[in-house]
Amino acid sequence: MNTQVLLENLGIRCERLKVKGNTVPRYMCHVDSESIESIIEKLKSAGFKHFVALTCVDWIKDGEFELLYHLFSYESREDVFLSVRIPRDAPIMKTLRHLFPQIETYEREIHEMFGVEFEGNDRLGEFILEDWDDMPPMRKDFDTEEYAKRKYYSVPLVDEGDGK
Amino acid sequence: MMDLIIDIALNALYVLLAVAYGLLLLGIARKINARVHNRVGPPVYQNFIDVGKLLAKKTNIRHNWIFDLAPLFGLAGALLTLLYIPMGGYRLLSGDGDLILLLYIMVIPSLGMALGSGASANPNAGVGVMRALTLMLAYEMPFLLTLLSLMIFYNTTSLSVLLCKQQGFRWAIFVLPLSALAADMALQGMMMKKPFDIPIAPHEIGSGPMVEFGGKYLGMLMLFGAAFAVVETSLFVDLFLGGGVILNPSQYGIIAYMVNYFVWMLLVLVVWVIAVFINAVFPRFRIEQAFKFYWKWPTVIAALGLAQAYVMSVILGVVP
């Protein structure tokens, strides 16, 4: 079945992205956080067996995080991006690791880097950043230079006292 | 009494020389390896420096008392083994113990090392020892068949008697060429040269059993390695190349000893260099590949050699 038709049947408005030089059709769909689970489930049963990635974008001006679920079908060789927007001040999302186990890792990373809570994922915690002590660093309001100065440049040289 | 003191002194000298020669052999191996790689390579005396540096390290780290058994048993066992191997026709203690004793003595240092590395609680050490033992089971199959063919053919298990019977260039390698071939193949695994160096693979399991050893521990183990380079090559030389004995000491006296010792060194070098060249050009076998290899071709060759020895000795009644 044509993916576009499929998506429309699901009641999702989607647009086909125009990418230069890439023959793989890509669809961008905007969905809300309530329906994402059932949509991914349906897509999965329709052939989108490959969960490629989950990424997050901080739209600081809109006050929203955009979670981008990226799926791929080996049968029709098409990509689908599902974009979910969640409020920035209460970034809570349901976990989808029961659909694709690998989502867990992405969720852990996004939790660490953006501070998005994924309800139901019990492995959220320290992941890549060891000993982190500030706000999630990938948020756009995080000032990395200020942080680096505060944390690293303030460390004094060891005074070895022999003129070295 | 005087004789005894001289004897002890002479034995100590021989052992010391053997260890030194072993270190030299290791240096030669590195040099040859470098030349094969089109490099200059370290000086041949590099290993003396390495051992010296290791023994002179300021701190030495141990895990517990069992950890200490590795260098102690390793070096003690290696020296003991050297005492039981005739070198250049000088018999040392090999009159007081035969090949079977030697085979079991040769296990002592490896066992000590296995104990010590096991005591470090590093999983890499356990894996390394496992591989070393599996490899041992692999190469012992052809090697023991070879030994058996020699023992049956010469009707002795004593190395010194074996040397006597090979005098006058009646070397076993001419009589039992198949066995010699199999033994040389087994030697490659015994010395853990490539393609059989998986037990001490540095990049994979952090040099295996040696992973936790440093300083004097590693230094003593290097001495053990040097001694064993001599032991293993010398064993081959004694078994198949008449131990380098070309002049009869009773006839030529001290000159014979010197000449024999020199020839022995030369033959050891030859055997060693062959192994080093193979080492330089081969990649590495996985352990199960190594096992399959050894229980296939070398074993078949060794079995043929054994058959030959059996036929000659038992059926044809050849007395060497």
Added chain:
Amino acid sequence: MDLQTLFGIFIVLPVLGAFLSYSLGKRASIVATAFSAVPLIFTYLRMGDWSQYTFTALGINMSFELNPLNWFFILMTSLTSFSALLFSISSVKERQNGFASLMLFAVAGANGVLLARDFLSLFVFWEIMSWSIFLLVMRASGESARIYMIFGAISAYFILFGIGIVYHYTGSFLYSAVGGVPAYAWKYLLPIFIVGFGVKMAMMPLHIWAPHAYSSEQSFVAYLSGGLSKLGAYGIFLTFYSFATVGVLAGFGTFRTVTIPGYALALVGAFTAFIGTMLAIFQDDLRKLLAYSSIAQLGYVLVGFGLGTPLAVGGALFHAFNHALFKAVLFLGSAAVIYRTGEYRISELGGIAYRMPFTFMAVLISIFALAGIPITSGFISKWMIYEAAISLKFVIVTPLMLIASVGAFLYSFRILYGVFLGQLHRRHEHIKELPPHMLAAMYILIVPMMVFAVAPGLIFDWINSILVYYGMNGLTYTTFSYQSSVGGANMLVFFVAFMAAFMVAMGLFMMKKARTVDQYDNYLGGEVRTDVELHAAHNFYKPLREVWEPLLKYSTERFYTRVARFFAGGFEEIKKVYTGNPQDYAAYAAMAFIVFFLIGWWLL
């Protein structure tokens, strides 16, 4: 020594002790230890008395004899039973009285078997021993006990059949009367006795009871493997060198001075050693590993008995002695580990040596003996068997034995590393060293191993007297050295040289001090200790296993199971005779009458 003393000390006393200790409840093992110490002390004091006695008991005429051979074996069984009982004082927690009394019954049975000079008493005591083992194994597992008992029954019935044959031809039960059995009957008698005694030695392919039985209470298994399995060796020795005369054996034909039965026995022994070793390598259960190792080690003994030269037989006797000691220590060591940790899977253990160093030392030394490292006496006995095989120029037996001994290094390292070295698990961090009496139980057995390693001449004196007693040539030896026709070794020189080399290494080692770090301070790519256990003992010889996989699918046990299932199917058919229908039964009665009548008429 008179008859009453002998019978009283070796048989009545243990039985009395059995009843006494059963009634004592929790202190049973202490009493039992005392009762088993008496025969041991007695053996030590009176070794060397030779005499013969006859009397009646249990309704049969029993003849007892004391000769070098049974003293030698009694020493083994008494030593191992004593230390097993000493060990069990603390290690057996559940129903100790039953344990102790059954152990003493087994002791009485074993002593009786060893002292017997006629088949009747041999069989009676053999069976007493057999059922006490059965009940002891049953304490741990009924299925193991069942398997043991089936093989025990096979063994006993073979022996019984052999006894019947002897009785048929000679009308007497005395060992000395066996000479009257005609040569053609030996064709049946010899295999019957070999199978009968071989079961107890766990000879391939009759070994499958051993891994099961050896998985029961380890302090008992120390005695079972160390002491009682030697009775099989004793029986085979008697069969070959006492019952069957040289002429009888040679009557089967000879293969290069070795008789054909001897050669067959040697082959079986060599294969037992080889296969037992290869199976031991892959066991994760400490007890099963030791069991297969036991099977393999007794294979060497079989080879020695088979080859039949004085060197080989002496080596086999010595190896039986060594095996009794070191395998008892190993099983006691495993009992110690199980006692302290409750765990017997090698992959779940590790690092015990740091908490139980003395136990580790005992196990280490006995593993040296098992592997044949020359600093213990285990080497010498193996050496003798090898030299005998080499000097006979046997090209199948010898390599099998030699490669099996290499395999022994593999499984002994698995014990050492998996159980005692490596990483100490967190749950085992608080275990303690054993109490002194349990350590004493192990070190009692260690001492002879070390002594006979330096001065093998001490035990060669005894072995020599056995050989001479049974009409063989003596060995060539001095106190410290020994020789075969093809080689020889001097253990004193070896020890002096070893000490000297050790001193040199020690001197070099002592030049620098070392700093002790925690055992978890390991190089792991900069990582530190985590909750993940990093003890690399699970499926230890995986690569080797992969290589052997095509062969490992053949299992003797599965074969037996299949045979049993096949027979059970047949039995089902036979059982259908009982249809449950009265009409059929009436018909049977009628037919029976006709058949009986016809037979009677025919016989008329």
Added chain:
Amino acid sequence: MIHPVLLIAIPLFLAFLTPIVGIGSKKYARYMAPLAAGLNTLVSIFVLFETFNGPVFDILSGFSPPLGIVLMVGPLGALIALLISFTSFVVSLNCLKYPKEPVVKYTMLYILLMMGATGMVITGDLFNLFVFMEITSIASYGLASFNRDKRGYLGAIKYVVVGSIGSTFVLVGIGLIYAQLRTLNMLDISARLSQMNSFTAIVAFVSLFVGLSVEAEIFPLNTWVPDAYRGAPSQISAVFASVAAKAGIFAIARIIFTIFGYSNYLWFVVILGMLTVIIGEFSAYVERDLKKMLAYSSIAQMGMIVLGFGIGTVLALQGAFFQMLSHAIAKAVLFMAAGYFVYRTGTTKMESIRGLGRNPLIGIPLTISVLSIMGLPLFLGFYGKFYIVLAGIDAGYYAIIALILLASVVEVAYYARFLKIVFDKSAEPKEVTPGDYVPMMILAVVLVIFGVYPYPILDVLSHVASFLAGGV
């Protein structure tokens, strides 16, 4: 001097006294069985001692032999009588714990069964043998169905069918002999056997053999055994195995050795014994019902005894008698244990008795009797199997003995399985009462005592040679 007739008179009297006592108190009626058996035990001990001086003849109703009814007790007969009374006594103690209603009839039949079996052993007269056999059988039929359930009735009906065929054969055999010789006294028949038409003699012999084989559980006339043993109350199964069967087999022994002396027929008896053993053991191995398994095992044990008689040497006969003793006692223990298990679990399935033997009061006698049945030394069962096997090999029956030993391995296998289940650690033992374990303990102690010190029995069995030669 104690008359052997007391062995019959006392139980007969007490049996008929039982209903009268029962009118007064049913409670006391229960005690009549132990009383009768206990008195019989005492009497038979005295009789046994008397027979050491020579066989005891007790002439009834005034006629002198060969015309009158005569009791003829040799040492062996007295031993078996003692065995019968003693096991009946101990089992009746166990019966007190498990009374069956109506008590009066139960007790009466029990006493009659014991009386009949004793009579079969001590009678010196063929027709008396038949009468006692009928008493035994009829009492057995009654007792076999005493559970009043489907199994009991099924077992009993099979027993009745086969048993009545057997009785008929016995009667035919007796009739043939009487027709020719005009006598029923055993010794008389034996002495005058040569006067008989040899063909008729064979027919008579075979008839008697077949008829008594039913009681003696010889293949193929033992078909009733599994069902009847399973259907009957366990105590009654114990009595069947240790009392009735022993009387039957002793009667057969007397037919063979005392009356006819057909030594050339013995090899066939050996084959029958072998078949009985093999079929019994093999069936028991695959049987999953506890009581049926014991029944099959019982068949096999009886086969061993038959085999011992068939081999027919002194050693073999000694073995056979030892086997009779040990089997009677050990099997009584096992059936009593089975009774306990059945009482506790309500089923005879093998799987349901897990762990029940872990109480040492049950476990120890159970273990002892299993070891005894396996034929292990220090227990009475050792001598039976040992002697029979040795005698068999000595007599040259190599293949047959090999098969027997194979069957013995099978026996060991299933008894070890039985012990494994009984001592299974996964289940907890249940409580026991003295009524359960005291009888078992008594018998187990007997097994051990005579296993360690068999000389009294050996003394009695020294008369086997004369029995073999046609004596009593």
Added chain:
Amino acid sequence: MNAEDWKKIQRMMSKRSLWMVHFCTGCGAVEMPPVMTSRYDMERFGMGPMATPRQADILLITGYLAVKTLKRVVRVYEQMQDPKYVIAFGSCTMNGGMYWDSYNTVKRVDKYIPVDLYIAGCMPRPEAIMDAFLKLMKMIEEGKADGWKRYKEHYEEYRRNQMRVFRRWDE
């Protein structure tokens, strides 16, 4: 021979037999193979790679260090046996290099462990590396490569600095 002579001999041997464990954190590792292979062949000087820090003398840090990596580096350094030397490699180890403002990269390695020698460059050429090695040898001979001593003397300060970027150590 006095103690000074012994020291000299020891330094000579240390200098001629430098075994290194290289901590390949960044892109600098690609410059090592040319140094080892036939073109530059550092084995000429007795140098060679070793598998574990227990056996090694030099710790070679070939690139930027994240906080997480630094912790591992410190551990490896502490597992090495004296005398031990540290060579830090490339700009990133000196001042953060192109990661100067990164939230997760330590900027100067010698604040945390004593560095005997820095090699400048992004990336340093093999010639520079060889030069550094030779310089280190010279320093060893002169007794100037004393980072391991300084670490011992100023352990408290080093540890304090380390703990300013780590929150916990033993985990």
